Amino acid sequence: MTRSAALQETRRQTVLLLVLTAAFAAAQLFSDGLTRGPTGVAALWPGAALLAVGLMALGPPRRLILTVVIGVVHFALCLAFGDSLERAVVFTAVNLAEAWAAREAVRRAFGGAARVRTMRHLALLVTVTVPVVAVTAAIAAGLMNLLDHAPFVSLWRDWFVSGSLGMVLIVPAVLVLIDAEHKRTFHRSLGERLGLFLLMAVLTAAVFHDTRAPLPFVLFPAAILCAFRLGPRGAAEAALTIAVVSLPLGVWNIWLGQLLAPWDPVQMTRLIQCFVTVVFATALAAGLALAQQERLRRLLVRREQLTRAARARALAAAEAKTEFLATMSHEIRTPLNSILGFAQLLAGRDDLPADAHRQVGMIDTAGAALLTVVSDILDVSRVDSGQVELMLQPASASAVLHDAVGIVLPEAQAKHLSLEIDVIDPVGGLHDLDALRLRQVLLNLLNNAVKFTERGKIVARLIVEPGEVEDRLRFEIADTGVGVPIEDQARLFQRFVQLDSGATRAYGGAGLGLAISKSLVELMGGRIGADSAPGHGSCFWFEVPAAEAEPLAAPATEVARDPKAARILLVDDHPMNREIGVGLLRLAGCHVETAENGRQALAAAARGHFDIILMDIHMPEMDGLAATRAIRGLEGPAGRVPIIAMSADALPQQVERCFAAGMVDHIAKPVQREVLYAKVGRWLEAGE
Structure with a gap:
């Protein structure tokens, strides 16, 4: 309690002491002077109740002061109104005892300070004070009967009625009045x-x-x-x-x-x-x-x-x-773009020794692993914010499985593992699927199978069960690896969980792949699980419902190799990024010009005749978004040229800003050669 609060509480208790003392003196003057009955007991007696409520509300020093003052006033007024010395002593002593007994009974019943804030409090207050008055009335009546043979029953009745009415009215009323x-x-x-x-x-x-x-x-x-x-x-x-x-x-x-x-x-x-x-x-x-x-x-x-x-x-x-x-x-993506980009350019050269080709391949593999971790973290963010949306298109579940197996096949062969595909598909058609997300789940499971299997084989299985409305697609990835103990299987699909997490662990990873896979499978309306035993391998499976679909015309996936086929403006402020982009595009037979910022890009676009513009976002003088809006304001074909974002800004809200500025597509850095060629080919096809 602060000093000011303590002083305020001291003043409040002092005022309460003075008010209760004055109220007691006035009440006793009125009661004893005007309402005494034949037994000498006042018909109106709030005095004991006033003292009792003062004992409940005041601190130790003031409780004693109030008791002494009221005792003296009570004794003096009894004598003044004609009571004998013995009667005055009995009345004063019993009333003081009644007030203290009521205070103690209330304190015990309430477990501390008494408050009247509910009807239960009021009922409890009445319940504990009225019996106290009954007992003290009996004591007073017995003493008076011994002193002057006063009728016990009449005196007890008068004392109890006047005392209990005072307690029932005065005590709760004063407690309510002083409650802040x-x-x-x-x-x-x-x-x-x-x-x-x-x-x-x-x-x-x-x-x-x-x-x-x-x-x-x-x-x-x-x-x-x-x-x-x-x-x-x-x-x-x-x-x-x-x-x-x-x-x-x-x-x-x-x-x-x-x-x-x-x-x-x-x-x-x-x-x-x-x-x-x-x-x-x-x-x-x-x-x-x-x-x-x-x-x-x-x-x-x-x-x-x-x-x-x-x-x-x-x-x-x-x-x-x-x-x-x-x-x-x-x-992270910006320097990783240089690592992977130059690795891809070096891998395409024929003048490198075999050892150099192998080392470049190792750089590319390590960079791809790092890119996977970064992508997993971004996927977690997208799932948490509800920004993952399925893009359903007609696709072959079997083809998606074969594609995923083909991606991990080199790594499995490097470990001398047999990788088999088993498809049981009585339907044999296409389904409405998000092939990209489905492939992501399969790659997570296949990569884990390769990682945790040292010898034996891996079987990737697809079982299609026809249904009336939707078919059920069950994918199973079975391996002969180390297996998972039963006590650890409940934690398999939790985030950042690595069952081999000690300082000497043999396997890397961020512990996000299975958690992301679970979120994606549930987003597809399916379920995922695992059956495993230590030393006997594991079988990770998931099931998703999918409706049958009609085939669509497949878009172009590669850029024509004719140098006259594509005239591309590459805009990037980083020299290494420009060098990588130019190298990859020229390998595909494109004519490429470059610009270092948005102003240069706007000037080049105004001169015109580009088929596609690849635009970075963060650049000096004029950023990519502003440059795109300015190019869209140009008249004629120059203002309609497809502009594709090529940036390390890969979060959904960042991609949305690109589309809002007038861009038609987005390529995330690090730039993957296949993705670059597919995007460019698509928009070249659309422009014809």
């Missing part, structure tokens, strides 16, 4: 509060000015109104207002002899107390219900604010992750 939570929940203007108090006072005066014709029921709507507008504090203040106004008027009517038969003064006083207690309980129930509703509303608002803040943080984190992946992808 109720102040915050219902905050109203001072004018409205004063207006409601004035309404209660006027109505109470009108009702009790003549007890021979009471109309107390008209006070209930006003008390409920106070509870609705001011909450539990309004209910407590309304009840205390009724008590403060009605009791003096009741006494005044007693003096004037204006009592409604057959009530005597003591009965009338108790009747008023019972009425005030009922009004208080009714209004407090409404106030507590409204307070609970308001607390729930504020809790919902707070949770909604926290949810919005958490969502904003999550979106910011997702954007930061996407930006990080985009930056890292670009920075």
Whole structure:
């Protein structure tokens, strides 16, 4: 607690001590002076309740001060109103004991500080204080019976009724009034509060000015109104207002002899107390219900604010992750483009020694492995953001399987592994498939089979099961490799999981291939699994549904070798990238011109007569997107030339920006020769 908060709490407790002391003195003056019955017990007795609630709310030093002050005042007023010394001692001692016993009973029942914030709290408070009053009433009646032979039953009844009514009304009302939570929940203007108090006072005066014709029921709507507008504090203040106004008027009517038969003064006083207690309980129930509703509303608002803040943080984190992946992808792909590009150019030369050809092949293999890791990381990002969409086209599942096997066949042969294909296809036609994603899954499984198999064979199997609406395609990749222990099979398709992850592990990889494969298979509406045993190999399988499809005309996949067939403008600010691009395109028989930035590209395009423009994105002076938009603004054929992005920006949102700028296709760096030729050939075919 801060120093200012501690000082504020000290002042609050001091004010509460003074108010309770003054309230006790005024209450005892009124009660002992005006409401004593034949047994000497006041019909109205809130004194013990005031002391009890003070003991509950005050700290240790002030509890003792309040007890001493109230004890002295109580003893002095008893003597002043004609009690003997013995009666004054008994009344004072028993009332002090009653207050302390009530405080201890409430503390134990509530497990700490007492609060009235629900009807359960109110019921618990009444349940533990009323028995305390019953016991202390019996003690007081027994002592008085020993001192002056006072009737035990009458004295016990009078003490219990007046004491319990005081506890039931005063203790919860004061606890509600001093509870800061109720102040915050219902905050109203001072004018409205004063207006409601004035309404209660006027109505109470009108009702009790003549007890021979009471109309107390008209006070209930006003008390409920106070509870609705001011909450539990309004209910407590309304009840205390009724008590403060009605009791003096009741006494005044007693003096004037204006009592409604057959009530005597003591009965009338108790009747008023019972009425005030009922009004208080009714209004407090409404106030507590409204307070609970308001607390729930504020809790919902707070949770909604926290949810919005958490969502904003999550979106910011997702954007930061996407930006990080985009930056890292670009920075990794750019040098990797040079590694793979020059390796491909060297592999195409006939003047290299055999050892050099072998070493170039190793460079190309290592670069391809690194490219696979980068692509896997990007695929994870696409799957997480829901940016992977299937491109369904008529394709042969058998042909896709043969293509995937053909890609990994050289590596399998290098390890002297037998790689067999087994196709069971009674349909024999085409299906609506995303051949690219299907091949990606098959390559992941085949690469793993080759990696984890040292001897024996690998069988790639396709089983097509015809269906009424869709066929079921089951792919199986079985090997004679090391196998997977049963306890590890549950983790096979989790991200970044490598079952051989020790410092001496024999196999590399990022642990993403199977996780990506699972996501892609599920996106296709299928399922994936594995059957394996250590030392007996593994069989990874997946099943996907696919509808039969009609064949489409296949697009051109290669560029014509005639040098006059393609005039290409290659735009890239990096000299090595230009050299690689020029080398690969000239191998295919293309005429190639180059530009180092967007301004040069715009000038060259304006001079014209290019069949295709290959455009980098990040360049000085004018970037590729701006250059594309400027070229699209040119008149004539120069403004309609196909522009293909050739960039390390490979994330979906980056590719979308290329299309939005006016580009027609995208080639991701590192540039793969087959992909480059296929894209260029496609747009040359489209332009004819």
